[in-house]
Amino acid sequence: MARKTDAEKAVGIRRAEARDVAFVIALDKKITGIEKPDYWHDMFERYGANRQDERFFLIAEMNGALEGFIIGETRAWEFGSPPCGWVFAIQVWPGKRLKGVGAQLFEALCDCFRAAGVTTVRTMIARDNTSVLSFFRSCGLMAGPFIELEAPLRDSGP
Amino acid sequence: MKLQKATCFALFAVIELARDPSRQLSAAEIADKYSISAHHLAKVLRDLGRAGIVVAARGVGGGYKFAGNPRRLTLMDVIALFEPIKSDTLSEGEPLPVTDAGQALHLVLKEIDEHAIATFRSITISTMLKLVEDGRGGRRTAR
Structure with missing residues (x-):
């Protein structure tokens, strides 16, 4: 692994606490344009406050300022897959990107997954979300053995 | 998915030169390594020089140096210089x-093309260099 830069060394990763939820709501609103307080409070209850041996809600901070977060959990036997770690949310404050914060969040989550006993990390990204796809590819992820399929549901009629 | 010969040569050259942007290599040196x-x-x-991805180096021996940003330049950026890759197979x-x-x-061919395009667009030269260093073409692991 590459040696950390001074900026990367200054980043601290820790478990999310209830007081961080306001930051998460604000960061998500900044990125998506939609404020979802109920959703993020619920996410904290599910992933930050319960079953912490398999659910991980991590926060990155630098010099006392919050920089980003990542959420993941270990899941077993979905789609016939042996236990693996799923990453399903990562956000870094705009303007604080390209400084290794996202990579450190991801590495910290992978450490949590390893401690939980899984050996594979997995995520799902919209095909047209090039920047996030590039980020995960730079972390070493490649196409896995599953293909996501979907279809619009036809109207069942009268 | 099969890329045209010129596209593959371009990718070989870009990856080889990007390994060490301070190094200059001649076409003959790169060609010799890849047996092309x-x-x-x-x-x-x-063509890569005209696109600003490499620069011709002056001095004894001449040659080329990498001039792009490896964290920004994607496989698609290079491929698109040499062949059209579109999501429409027509x-x-x-x-x-x-x-x-x-x-x-x-419809099926379009789906395949869209996956290929998303893959080429999301892999930077920097990621390719990690693939080369970590796995020598094998599967990488997350750190």
Whole structure:
């Protein structure tokens, strides 16, 4: 692994606490344009406050300022897959990107997954979300053995 | 998915030069390493130079240096210089297939193309260099 830069060394990763939820709501609103307080409070209850041996809600901070977060959990036997770690949310404050914060969040989550006993990390990204796809590819992820399929549901009629 | 010869040569050259942006290599040196035509590669390098991805180095021996941003330059950026990669498998101006089987096949081929495009767009030269260093072509692991 590459040696950390001074900026990367200054980043601290820790478990999310209830007081961080306001930051998460604000960061998500900044990125998506939609404020979802109920959703993020619920996410904290599910992933930050319960079953912490398999659910991980991590926060990155630098010099006392919050920089980003990542959420993941270990899941077993979905789609016939042996236990693996799923990453399903990562956000870094705009303007604080390209400084290794996202990579450190991801590495910290992978450490949590390893401690939980899984050996594979997995995520799902919209095909047209090039920047996030590039980020995960730079972390070493490649196409896995599953293909996501979907279809619009036809109207069942009268 | 099969890329044209010029596209592959361009990717080899870009990856080879990006390994060490301070190093200059001649077309012959790169061609020798990859066992490809130096004459053909020289033409490809001129195209890459016109796109600003490599620069011709002055001085004894000449050669080229990498001039791009490896964290920004994607495989698609390089590929698009040499061949069209579109999500529509039809040639320009070609009408949609008129048969139901033709339309269904078109849909499947379009899906494959869209995956290929998303892959090429999301892999930077920096990521390719990690692949080369970590796995020598094998599967990488997350750190």
